[in-house]
Amino acid sequence: MAYASQPLVGLVGWRGMVGSVLMDRMQAEGDFGLIEPMFFSTSNAGGKAPAMAKNETALKDAYDIESLKKCDIVITAQGGDYTTEVFPKLRAAGWNGHWIDAASTLRMKDDAIIILDPVNLPVIQNALNKGGKNWIGGNCTVSCMLMGVGALYKAGLVEWMTSMTYQAASGGGAQHMRELLTQFGTINSEVKALLDDPKSAILEIDRKVLHKQQNLSAAETANFGAPLGGSLIPWIDKDLGIGAASHDDADWGVSKEEWKGGAETNKILGQGAGFGTAATPVDGFCVRVGAMRCHSQALTFKLKKNVPVADIEALIAADNAWVKVVPNTREATVKDLTPVTVTGTMNIPVGRIRKLAMGPEYVGAFTIGDQLLWGAAEPLRRMLRILLDA
Numbered sequence: 122m123a124y125a126s127q128p129l130v131g132l133v134g135w136r137g138m139v140g141s142v143l144m145d146r147m148q149a150e151g152d153f154g155l156i157e158p159m160f161f162s163t164s165n166a167g168g169k170a171p172a173m174a175k176n177e178t179a180l181k182d183a184y185d186i187e188s189l190k191k192c193d194i195v196i197t198a199q200g201g202d203y204t205t206e207v208f209p210k211l212r213a214a215g216w217n218g219h220w221i222d223a224a225s226t227l228r229m230k231d232d233a234i235i236i237l238d239p240v241n242l243p244v245i246q247n248a249l250n251k252g253g254k255n256w257i258g259g260n261c262t263v264s265c266m267l268m269g270v271g272a273l274y275k276a277g278l279v280e281w282m283t284s285m286t287y288q289a290a291s292g293g294g295a296q297h298m299r300e301l302l303t304q305f306g307t308i309n310s311e312v313k314a315l316l317d318d319p320k321s322a323i324l325e326i327d328r329k330v331l332h333k334q335q336n337l338s339a340a341e342t343a344n345f346g347a348p349l350g351g352s353l354i355p356w357i358d359k360d361l362g363i364g365a366a367s368h369d370d371a372d373w374g375v376s377k378e379e380w381k382g383g384a385e386t387n388k389i390l391g392q393g394a395g396f397g398t399a400a401t402p403v404d405g406f407c408v409r410v411g412a413m414r415c416h417s418q419a420l421t422f423k424l425k426k427n428v429p430v431a432d433i434e435a436l437i438a439a440d441n442a443w444v445k446v447v448p449n450t451r452e453a454t455v456k457d458l459t460p461v462t463v464t465g466t467m468n469i470p471v472g473r474i475r476k477l478a479m480g481p482e483y484v485g486a487f488t489i490g491d492q493l494l495w496g497a498a499e500p501l502r503r504m505l506r507i508l509l510d511a
């Protein structure tokens with residue numbers, strides 16, 4: 122145990138979507154029994170801290186460096202803007218504690234480790250031994266993918282991989298989930314009378330739906346910037362720009378979410394962090410779909426050699442306690458390999474594992490993860506436990 126008594130752990134962003142899931146998981150795993158929590162807020166300093174508070178029952182100001190400095194460990198799910206503003210000030214003030222963060226801001230810094238311990242515990246331990254202090258959760262899609270198929274990387278089998286994602290509204294936060302449901306409601310109301318009449322013409326329904334989708338109000342598309350209900354948006358996160366030489370080697374019109382796939386996967390595996398020049402090329406398209414929660418991904422691997430599907434399944438299944446191989450049958454797939462089945466669970470199903478027509482080294486798979494659990498909250502609380510056990 123690195124701490125003589127229970128360490129003071131500052132919790133920032135605990136009432137947001139990721140933060141709430143984190144609080145649930147910490148309670149479920151008894152983490153609060155091991156720490157002295159101090160709750161912070163950016164909007165309600167002085168207000169009442171949640172029930173898990175022990176000695177400090179009032180919310181502290183999340184921008185107050187002096188309060189943050191008292192903490193042995195700070196865990197934040199407050200967001201990138203908060204990290205950008207507070208983290209440098211806190212370090213500049215001489216704070217030498219552990220910073221555990223869900224936001225992407227610090228991920229690519231040399232002194233930051235992207236934490237996903239079932240996949241990269243040796244990388245984490247190595248950094249810890251060298252005095253590392255900055256522990257950053259990975260991009261949700263990348264973390265869920267590696268929880269599913271990390272075994273193939275660990276076995277050194279992957280020559281390259283593409284990932285085509287189907288990312289839920291929840292990846293954007295609470296307002297995005299509400300917006301999707303509002304859009305579905307508006308569209309449904311538009312054709313409710315026709316739907317209730319079994320004799321109505323489907324093309325008339327279709328025409329009215331399309332007209333409504335194309336004429337949603339600005340308020341109904343404020344977060345996604347485009348209709349998502351009954352549609353999809355093949356761009357997530359920033360436009361890094363064609364020829365964006367300033368941004369690493371990402372000059373192929375890649376979106377930032379796609380760039381993270383290559384850069385973060387390699388960094389998590391401890392094999393450099395470039396995109397395109399990385400040890401293992403990872404690239405594809407990231408697409409927002411009208412799912413509520415859970416990110417899904419269709420993966421294509423070029424393996425370094427021909428490995429039988431049964432061996433691939435066995436490797437994946439043995440990798441960690443949460444990955445579940447779903448038999449490649451229609452029945453099993455529609456039952457066990459959907460966002461609706463996976464939401465709210467720690468399970469990472471991997472199915473549709475099969476050889477592709479391009480040749481025996483080409484393997485396809487489909488995987489799903491609850492991006493608020495393995496994609497965000499869980500690696501943070503597990504890092505806390507690693508620090509407590511160190």
Ligand SMILES: NC(=O)C1=CN([C@@H]2O[C@H](COP(=O)(O)OP(=O)(O)OC[C@H]3O[C@@H](n4cnc5c(N)ncnc54)[C@H](OP(=O)(O)O)[C@@H]3O)[C@@H](O)[C@H]2O)C=CC1
Pocket residue numbers: 133134135136137138139140161162163164165183198199200201223224225259260261291292293294295492493496497
């Ligand atoms: N959503 C996701 O799937 C993932 C998110 N992340 C990262 O985690 C961070 C936080 O994301 P997320 O949790 O989605 O953000 P949220 O917008 O849900 O919460 C962030 C903060 O918003 C404030 N807030 C304002 N109004 C409300 C309200 N009505 N209810 C709750 N909180 C409110 C809270 O701060 P306060 O209490 O101080 O007012 C809260 O901590 C981001 O950096 C994101 O990039 C990482 C991986 C996945």
Ligand SMILES: N[C@@H](CC(=O)OP(=O)(O)O)C(=O)O
Pocket residue numbers: 223224225259260261288289291292293357358378381
């Ligand atoms: N970008 C992800 C969610 C997220 O917050 O990712 P990151 O932590 O890499 O910014 C999504 O929209 O689905």
